[in-house]
Amino acid sequence: MNVAAAYTFAWRNATKIPEPVLRGLFTVVADVTWLRRTKGVRRMEANYARVRPDLDAAAIRRLSRAGMRSYMRYFREAFTLQGVTPEQLKARVRVVGYDEHVRPGVDAGGAASLALGHLGNWDLAGAYGSRYLAGVLTVAERLKPDELFDEFVRFRSSLGINVLALGSGDVLGALVRGAKEGSRLIPLLSDRDLTSTGIEVDLAGHRARVAAGPALLGLEAGVPVHAVSIIYERLRGDRRRAARTPWGIVITFHPPLPVPDAGLPRDERARLLTQSWVDQLARTIVEHTHDWHMLQRVFVDDLGPARQNAARRARETG
Template sequence: MNVADFYTFAWRHATRVPEPLLRAVFTAVADVTWLRRGKAVRRMESNYARVRPELDEAAVRRLSRSGMRSYMRYFREAFTLQGVTPDQLRARVRVEGYDEHVRPVIADGGAVSLALGHLGNWDLAGAYGSQNLAGVLTVAERLKPAELFDEFVRFRNALGIEVLPLGGGDVLGALVRGAKEGGRLIPLLSDRDLTSTGVEVDLAGHRARVAAGPALLALEAGVPVSAVGIWYERLHGARRRAAGTPWGIVIHFFPPLPEPDAARPRDEQVRLLTQGWVDQLSRTLVAHTQDWHMLQRVFVADLGPARQRASGGATG
């Protein structure tokens, strides 16, 4: 069974397995992966150490165990998300900042550019948003094999999330058109530069490269931009019973960033807006590090020589 077949099988059959058994299986997978301490786990620990410099090596190692459990929790939930009822979905999600910062824009027929990190369960957040807040339009990285990417798109479409493939034509233009139609949340996973043409920023005191998409969309479409932090929280009592699971998520909408001076060069405006949402998102990365599922290189000091030269030779 290849990867695409496995994902397809899991999405079709995981909902038939009792959740306590699924939790036990995915926790065991997380712990075995953590104990083996392969390349992905070591990268997670390196990233965690940069955003949490006060922790010693042993503390980072313990934190990465929680991180792998959080990461496997995301996959377990993803495989069963299509079987979650609307009432269970609402019980699993708690929202902060939406009424203050986003609802007025949506109610006025506008759209919002949202910068996300690989935090918590962004698919659960997207499903909740599409059913309870506003239409959700996003971009997804093309995965290999193509069949796997197609499965991910079908999965997210089934949750009510409209997905554009990264590299599939004029993606920015399609996002701008969607934003100008209004009534949409446009969340973009942006804490990693997939194009090698991203923006270099200060992330928790270290130079890092992130995606320019949220800022470019805001400037091109004339919509506000801000970060969204997502993290897990334990559920108790009536809410846990209604959710049908011991874990839920918090979706925290940060305030929209001030518009940069239009007289500045466009690349400077992009840099200022990008640094702004990175500063917002950093608060969640520090406070809920174990829910940052970043198993790839983000920081300039960890990039290859070619990428470092593209960043001006900066070091973390």
């Protein structure tokens, strides 16, 4: 199967299908995938079990069904996002905490480093942010084949999001330069370490490896670091009619994280900053677990031997 061609076809044709039909189709895809207990579903359930030890196996199984429906909702919305009008976009998003915690600095010409998890719909959040809040600069995992990655870049560019490819040159340097240009939001999906050089933290009571990007960007560029959580919510009444869909998202900008003592080593300052945003997102993950689209290994105990050895060497060498 040509994955890039399939994604391209979906992006170009999904908007031609009535929304209720498309919604039903993706719900069926979610349920069939869940019933088949694919590798991704099993990993999702293992991750859910770690953050929700209060639930038994049957409850985790039910939670993973809701998780797959939430995940397929993300894809359905992504495939049709280019056809959403500004009015629909505004109706689909509710923002909490931006005016209090972020807007004053950005409006004054500053930037903000935003630590995101794979929660809700981050593309919808990016599209809204680029239109209604500030310029958006981010980093994307370089997908294979290259044609698929190029499609993702074109898609996000069409939403007003500037994208850097992870692993292409000095990405951190480019982010720092972007932050210093000012009036910019820099959201980074960071609840999974894609490089094996991330930072080990406590996530909901378990050791996990996450990306160092938000903390390093904050320290290098001298900009505030915020955790940002995104969850789905049901729409009703006038807002649902304006959105033309029963689902919207809530983007919560948490307060800026305290900057660690400048006298500490750089790595320790990055670790402390990272643990702080992980603590804030962990609360959202526990409370809205079904909106956490984590179908990959993130906890240290689940990593393969090679990555466990890399993590151990990283701890030993600081």
